Amino acid sequence: MELATLRDRLAVDDVITGYAVAVDDGDWAAYRGLFTPDGRADYRSAGGIEGDAGSVAAWLAESLGAFAMRQHLIVNRRVRFGTLEQDTGDTARVQADYVNPMGFAADGAGPAAPDLVCGGRYAFGLLRTGDGWRLSEVVIREKWRRLPGRTGAAATG
Template sequence: MTQRVELATVMDRLAVDGLVTEYAVAVDDGDWEAYRRLFTVDGRADYRSAGGIEGDAGQVAGWLEETMRLFPMRQHLIVNRRVRFGLLEQDIGDTARIQADYVNPMRFAGPDGGPSEPDFVCGGRYAFAFLRTGEGWRLREVVVREKWRRTPRVRQQDT
């Protein structure tokens, strides 16, 4: 591998890794327009394992916008990223995949719509698929594979 190819690979790796971060920030900040812009025109997302929907990025962004109102405080922690580049039409590096683990603490909304107790925490693994486009790298698919969740316990009242 030449230095030029190695540098291009590093730059691509940084670009797709940056998209994963932009994805997490868009969801955590509730920036659904930014979320939509991360995807290719035919991009899809699948949140079914976490009790959600599967559909095109626009449909899923609308569902997330409604659902995430229950959780005004949320924070994705995405770690253990494994990046793989692939082929599209025989051009090396036109596709990429990242498998990454996540922990996602969220706080339920209170009566005024702001954060309240208790917290809800879930974790699992993302499968991200990317495509190099004329505008740069974009998400082609996001699949959430929730592995666990911790929901709040109902406290017993002293009688």
């Protein structure tokens, strides 16, 4: 593997990790900063919206606000580099699985067990820009969800 490819793989991985941290921490400015100016996200399979990064960040801030605890785990990352205008390596596709436990505000008695856990697969599209790798597209495919007071996992699509 060439050194440049290895550097790109690490940089792309850093963007994906930054995405998870921004969502978990509710850092919506950082979330928006991970995207290209025309970048889009699609959360429809999880009951959300599809739109530009700013609109989706506002929707996430509102819909995730009830959860004081979020711990987004993105694993099994498969990275594939592509071409743009004949230059190898200017685009990347990442397929990755996720598990996302979330908990409502605790009553002050210490950490609470998650009230909602969901999992599925992401499809990330990235583009090399003058500012480094940025997300051009995020598509979430929720596969299952475990809700409060229920055992087992419910398939969502």
